[in-house]
Amino acid sequence: MWLKLLIIGGILYALYRVAGGSVLPGKKENRSKEAEEAEEGETLVECSKCSTYVVKKEAIFYRGKYYCSRECLPK
Numbered sequence: 001m002w003l004k005l006l007i008i009g010g011i012l013y014a015l016y017r018v019a020g021g022s023v024l025p026g027k028k029e030n031r032s033k034e035a036e037e038a039e040e041g042e043t044l045v046e047c048s049k050c051s052t053y054v055v056k057k058e059a060i061f062y063r064g065k066y067y068c069s070r071e072c073l074p075k
């Protein structure tokens with residue numbers, strides 16, 4: 001009987017170690033990384049030709065200015 005309890009205790013301790021020791025800080029790191037990426041990706045920039053706001057990651061950066069699409073790029 002006590003052996004069973006010891007095994008259950010061991011499992012609970014292992015779960016506690018996993019939850020408290022590695023999962024939580026890992027989650028924190030992932031969250032901040034995702035937040036950084038989201039922040040960078042959701043920044044809106046104005047197309048310097050047609051003044052349309054586009055998401056920075058989808059905008060085209062050309063000669064120091066942002067453009068919404070290839071049609072707006074200076075030729």
Ligand SMILES: [Zn+2]
Pocket residue numbers: 047048049050051052067068069072
């Ligand atoms: Zn444009």
